[in-house]
Amino acid sequence: MSADFEKIWPHVNSVQGFLSSPCQEEWLYHAAKEIAGVEDMGNILEVGSFMGRSTSCLAFACMCTKCRVHVVDLFHLDAHTDLPKEYENIFRANMERLGLTEYIQIHRGRSSEFGQFDFGRIGMLFIDASHEYEDVKSDFYMYSRHVCTGGWIVLHDVFSHEGPTRLWNEVKNTLTNPGACGNMAFGRKTKD
Numbered sequence: 001m002s003a004d005f006e007k008i009w010p011h012v013n014s015v016q017g018f019l020s021s022p023c024q025e026e027w028l029y030h031a032a033k034e035i036a037g038v039e040d041m042g043n044i045l046e047v048g049s050f051m052g053r054s055t056s057c058l059a060f061a062c063m064c065t066k067c068r069v070h071v072v073d074l075f076h077l078d079a080h081t082d083l084p085k086e087y088e089n090i091f092r093a094n095m096e097r098l099g100l101t102e103y104i105q106i107h108r109g110r111s112s113e114f115g116q117f118d119f120g121r122i123g124m125l126f127i128d129a130s131h132e133y134e135d136v137k138s139d140f141y142m143y144s145r146h147v148c149t150g151g152w153i154v155l156h157d158v159f160s161h162e163g164p165t166r167l168w169n170e171v172k173n174t175l176t177n178p179g180a181c182g183n184m185a186f187g188r189k190t191k192d
Contacts, residue, residue: 002026018050035067067123073091132163
């Protein structure tokens, strides 16, 4: 674990989520820090945030920069689960407690509702919402066109869910430097 990530790890680890600790959290933090450190790379777009574990990694990387994390989420679970159905208040409380609210812009709704929204330049796209193939595919094609050349495109729950895995297998050869960290796959966008 790097020294700078080690400092924020207790804060990140205090937020409930589904990343495979701490490998994925650290990768997200360092990739986002790289994007945030290059002014013309733009912002970060996270599709699906749950209670903010991944968001906190991304937002900590944006501290003291102009980079912002745009979060697109329904903040509601449809599935039958023991988890809270509505979790926006928990998300907001987590970001407030960690002192990250100024680095985050929330867009509540279905990802399809924000396809034409202007998020500014996007240097990193992290897709972790619906795992249905058609939804993941829609999110990828709707939002990846806004990612700067050289920016990161990241999919979560690849290798563990059919939808993200199928899409990753279809698009990984269109990205440069493809790789994986646990069940998170990533690559850099080439020219359109």
